[in-house]
Amino acid sequence: RKEVEQDPGPFNVPEGATVAFNCTYSNSASQSFFWYRQDCRKEPKLLMSVYSSGNEDGRFTAQLNRASQYISLLIRDSKLSDSATYLCVVNRGYGGATNKLIFGTGTLLAVQP
């Protein structure tokens, strides 16, 4: 079983739709959590950190449930430019050299005009 599991998709949605991605992680000692975005043949870029209290950045809302080891990302009013692979990432470390990012395989989102 992978340490970070995601539905690979693809998720094909029309512009303006709301789409939700889910992720589970198996290591309860994981310290911090993130969503990254990766465009085709590019490096991953940090989208947002994820907190138990939930956090929102514009059209994006992320939520962490530590008890069930579950992370979610909600995208509202999807844009064509949102088309990308969304990576669920957990960090086992405490910062600096102790950081160890574990990446999920990603969920592919394709927003259709």
Place this chain on the structure above:
Amino acid sequence: GAVVSQHPSWVICKSGTSVKIECRSLDFQATTMFWYRQFPKQSLMLMATSNEGSKATYEQGVEKDKFLINHASLTLSTLTVTSAHPEDSSFYICSATGSRETQYFGPGTRLLVL
């Protein structure tokens, strides 16, 4: 935001040759740099963690004698793939972190070994 560069962005080489990839933090001092590898349709996998002035820490299953890492300064780390073979063809990505937790990723290097 912090900028990390990688060079070259892509490289094609013959089997048996060695390839060096550079990772530079352009506007901050990177106490730690990380090297990842991503095969098609797979997730990024951490290969090694590199601290300035000390030996790299390799992840299980990564051969340290094949993937040589040097982190000689706070702004430069290099990964050398020695005696590259076709199975080493992959997307190699570095990241760098300073005093805070955020890792800033380089644009990656595509290696194709013929």
